[in-house]
Amino acid sequence: MWVRMRFDIAWSDLACGIRSVCLPWDPATLQQQICRHWSAPEEMLPCLSVRSGFDLLWAALGLAPGSEVLMSALTIPDMARIAEHHGLVAVPVDLDVEHMAPNLEVLQRAITPATRALLVAHLFGTRVPMEPIMKVARQHGLLVIEDCAQAFVGRDYEGHPDADAAMFSFGPIKTATALGGAVIRVRDPDVLRRMRARQATYPMQDRGAYLRRLVKYSTLKAASSRPLCDGILSLCRAAELDHDHMINGATRGFAGPHFFERIRRQPSGPLLVVLERRLRTFDPRQIAERAARGDFLVSRLPRGLKRPGGEAQENTHWVFPILVDQPRRVIASLGKAGFDATQGGSLRVIAPPADRPELDPRAVRDAAAKTVFLPLCPQMPIRSVRRMARVLWQLQGEPARRPAVARSPAVRGRLRRGRSPLVFQQGAAQG
Numbered sequence: 001m002w003v004r005m006r007f008d009i010a011w012s013d014l015a016c017g018i019r020s021v022c023l024p025w026d027p028a029t030l031q032q033q034i035c036r037h038w039s040a041p042e043e044m045l046p047c048l049s050v051r052s053g054f055d056l057l058w059a060a061l062g063l064a065p066g067s068e069v070l071m072s073a074l075t076i077p078d079m080a081r082i083a084e085h086h087g088l089v090a091v092p093v094d095l096d097v098e099h100m101a102p103n104l105e106v107l108q109r110a111i112t113p114a115t116r117a118l119l120v121a122h123l124f125g126t127r128v129p130m131e132p133i134m135k136v137a138r139q140h141g142l143l144v145i146e147d148c149a150q151a152f153v154g155r156d157y158e159g160h161p162d163a164d165a166a167m168f169s170f171g172p173i174k175t176a177t178a179l180g181g182a183v184i185r186v187r188d189p190d191v192l193r194r195m196r197a198r199q200a201t202y203p204m205q206d207r208g209a210y211l212r213r214l215v216k217y218s219t220l221k222a223a224s225s226r227p228l229c230d231g232i233l234s235l236c237r238a239a240e241l242d243h244d245h246m247i248n249g250a251t252r253g254f255a256g257p258h259f260f261e262r263i264r265r266q267p268s269g270p271l272l273v274v275l276e277r278r279l280r281t282f283d284p285r286q287i288a289e290r291a292a293r294g295d296f297l298v299s300r301l302p303r304g305l306k307r308p309g310g311e312a313q314e315n316t317h318w319v320f321p322i323l324v325d326q327p328r329r330v331i332a333s334l335g336k337a338g339f340d341a342t343q344g345g346s347l348r349v350i351a352p353p354a355d356r357p358e359l360d361p362r363a364v365r366d367a368a369a370k371t372v373f374l375p376l377c378p379q380m381p382i383r384s385v386r387r388m389a390r391v392l393w394q395l396q397g398e399p400a401r402r403p404a405v406a407r408s409p410a411v412r413g414r415l416r417r418g419r420s421p422l423v424f425q426q427g428a429a430q431g
């Protein structure tokens with residue numbers, strides 16, 4: 001079975017983390033080293049998580065209670081919760097699903113005199129073109145915050161230069177994960193100073209807790225290797241356990257009570273060591289490979305098949321969602337063929353404030369009900385990618401056809417010789 005549960009972290013990173021738990025560190029020095037991996041080190045703040053940084057940001061901004069924050073209507077549920085905790089009103093902005101970008105018309109209609117800020121999430125590996133959004137924001141004097149948790153690609157994108165803040169997550173399911181940690185870019189030095197001062201009053205993340213994380217994800221990484229995974233999945237089936245539910249539960253951070261107490265921690269030395277290592281050794285070619293693999297699957301899909309972000313100009317395919325009318329049937333058929341697709345994800349649709357039902361994000365809600373994530377991962381050989389596409393063709397009642405998209409002669413040649421394009425082989429070697 002090809003599972004979607006793959007963690008983007010090497011055994012050597014995990015070993016480095018486990019080693020560093022036992023050593024003394026100076027977090028301040030490590031923080032500086034982390035900041036130096038970004039183009040504007042003086043604007044960066046390493047945090048325990050994006051949610052921790054987002055919470056710090058609102059505390060530092062001190063907006064008047066009742067201020068409205070427009071948000072991409074699809075995000076992790078904690079983001080709206082954090083804004084609301086600071087007395088703000090979270091207002092969803094429906095997305096144009098084909099581009100996975102805030103719908104500009106809806107955005108303009110949602111603005112009221114109480115609107116102060118706009119949170120734009122770059123989702124699934126797509127990148128929202130920020131310029132038109134910045135224009136609207138400038139007209140109305142809105143703060144712009146970019147949620148780049150799913151959009152880390154290294155120095156190629158550190159947020160729009162004029163955005164007030166950009167947030168990058170290195171949580172367990174993210175690109176270049178450190179099993180936690182985040183880096184927040186904040187343009188206003190006063191706001192950043194206040195965030196830093198507030199974070200300095202927080203208790204330190206418990207090293208034992210980080211060690212448990214390292215051990216837990218080492219176990220999950222081992223369990224997601226193919227032979228072991230097949231065994232575990234059959235055990236789950238035998239015991240009638242829902243493995244999908246378990247995966248989602250296992251990878252959700254800060255679940256359970258005392259949420260705010262738990263996000264309000266300084267990142268520990270060992271976490272910063274791993275985060276610094278991930279940034280230092282990050283290879284953007286890994287992103288190019290992932291994007292190429294995704295584009296290849298796109299070229300093989302049934303022509304009528306729609307995808308969230310299918311029309312997006314930039315897509316590095318952090319995950320690979322498709323839109324289908326009968327998600328369960330599709331998941332079952334893929335499962336039979338050995339592909340662990342899923343409907344589940346960590347994202348939720350934000351409900352509109354009670355007095356503004358017209359802002360219900362219908363497009364995103366419809367799409368969410370039809371979305372299935374395919375288990376495209378770097379380890380998957382090209383023939384399996386093709387086979388996965390064929391299953392989808394069969395579901396549409398058509399035999400798989402040659403792709404309509406013309407490819408470069410070099411790639412065509414390699415495919416003809418029955419070899420996967422080079423990028424995929426490099427990806428597999430990294431495994």
Ligand SMILES: *Cc1c(COP(=O)(O)O)cnc(C)c1O
Pocket residue numbers: 048049050051052075076079121147149150168169170171181182253
């Ligand atoms: C993962 C994620 C977050 C939260 O990141 P943490 O560092 O885990 O707090 C926020 N927004 C989006 C869109 C995410 O995918």
